[in-house]
Amino acid sequence: MEVVGTLVRLIWELGVYLVTVLPDLLPIILALATPLALGALCGVLNERSGVVNIGIEGIMLMAAFFGYLTGFALHDAMGSGPSIALGILIAVLVGALLGVLHAWLTVSVRADQIIAGTMMNIAAFGVTGYLNRLVITPSGRGGAGVITPFHLPDQIANLPLVGPILVMFFDQGPIAMSLVFIVIALQLALFRTRWGLRTRAVGEHPKAADTVGIDVYRQRYLNVILGCAFAGLAGAFLTLESTGSFQNGMTNGRGFIALAAMIFGRWTPIGAFAGALLFGTATALGVVVAVRVPEGDLGGIMRSIPSYWYAALPYLMTIVILAGVVGRSTPPAADGVPYVKEGKG
Numbered sequence: 001m002e003v004v005g006t007l008v009r010l011i012w013e014l015g016v017y018l019v020t021v022l023p024d025l026l027p028i029i030l031a032l033a034t035p036l037a038l039g040a041l042c043g044v045l046n047e048r049s050g051v052v053n054i055g056i057e058g059i060m061l062m063a064a065f066f067g068y069l070t071g072f073a074l075h076d077a078m079g080s081g082p083s084i085a086l087g088i089l090i091a092v093l094v095g096a097l098l099g100v101l102h103a104w105l106t107v108s109v110r111a112d113q114i115i116a117g118t119m120m121n122i123a124a125f126g127v128t129g130y131l132n133r134l135v136i137t138p139s140g141r142g143g144a145g146v147i148t149p150f151h152l153p154d155q156i157a158n159l160p161l162v163g164p165i166l167v168m169f170f171d172q173g174p175i176a177m178s179l180v181f182i183v184i185a186l187q188l189a190l191f192r193t194r195w196g197l198r199t200r201a202v203g204e205h206p207k208a209a210d211t212v213g214i215d216v217y218r219q220r221y222l223n224v225i226l227g228c229a230f231a232g233l234a235g236a237f238l239t240l241e242s243t244g245s246f247q248n249g250m251t252n253g254r255g256f257i258a259l260a261a262m263i264f265g266r267w268t269p270i271g272a273f274a275g276a277l278l279f280g281t282a283t284a285l286g287v288v289v290a291v292r293v294p295e296g297d298l299g300g301i302m303r304s305i306p307s308y309w310y311a312a313l314p315y316l317m318t319i320v321i322l323a324g325v326v327g328r329s330t331p332p333a334a335d336g337v338p339y340v341k342e343g344k345g
Helices: 002-048 056-078 080-108 113-139 162-170 174-192 194-204 206-211 216-243 254-264 269-291 296-304 307-328
Strands: none
Touching: 002 056, 002 162, 002 174, 002 194, 002 216, 002 254, 002 269, 002 296, 056 080, 056 113, 056 216, 056 254, 080 113, 080 216, 162 174, 174 194, 174 216, 174 269, 194 206, 194 216, 206 216, 216 254, 254 269, 254 307, 269 307
C-alpha cells in the first residue's frame, strides 16, 4: 500500500506541475515541433506519391544554410526585414531545387531511393560545413537576425484555459503560426481534391493510374518538389525564425525524427503534425524541467536524472515508435518502387 500511495502522490505532483508550467510549455512545444512537422509533411507528400525521401535532413540543412547566408549577406544593404524575407524565399527555392534533383534521380534515373537520400545528406553536411568555414566564420560580422515574433495582447493571453492555447499557436513567428493552416490545407487537398486523388493513385497503383491517363512521372515530380519546398521552409525556420545563426549540422537529426513523425501519423498531414507535437513535447519538457524543477518527491527524482537523458528523449522515442508502429502501419503500396512505363523499360 505504501508503494501505491507513493505512486499516486507522484502522479498528483506531476499533474499539478504540468498545469503550473503549461502556459510556458505550450509555445515551446509548437516552436520545437515546427521544423519536425514541415519535414514530416515533406515525407508525406513524397511517399504518398511513391517516392521515399530520407534526404529530408540534408535538404533542411542546405536550406537553413543558404537562407541564412542570404540574410547574412544582405542584412546591411537591405535591412533586417527584407533580407530575412528574401532568405526564407531562397531557403524554399533551395529545397525545391533539391527536390528536382531527388525526383530526377529516383523517378527518371530510377536510382535506389535510399542511396539517393543518403547521398543528399552526406553532401549537405560537407557543403554547408565547408562554406560556413569559408564564408561566414572568417567574416566576423553579426548574424542575419531573426523574425520578430507576434505577441498576443495580455488580455487575450491571460484568459483562463483558452489563453495558453491561443498563445501556443499565435505567440509565434510567421512560419510557426502558418503551420496549422498548412497542415489543414494539405489534409483537405490530399483527401478532397483531384490532385490528392492522383497523388494517392500513383502511390498505390501507378500502373492503374497510368492506364486511366494520369502522368505518373509528372505527378511524382510535382509531389517531390512541393514536399522538399516544405523541408526548405523548415530549414528557414531553424536559422531565420528560431536561432538567427547557423552552426554546422544544426538540423541535429530532425529530418529523421520527421520521418518517424510521418510514420507515426500513418502518412497523413494531421497525423504527422500530431507526431511532431509529440516529439516537440518530449523536447520541451526537458527544456522546462531544466528551468523550473518541480517540488517534492517528483522534483528530487527529476533532479537525479542527468540532463542528457532529457536531451536524448526525442531520439529514444523515435526508436520506440519505429519499433512499435512500423510493423503495424501500412505505407502506400508502391512506396519506394520505381515506375517503368510500358514500352520504356
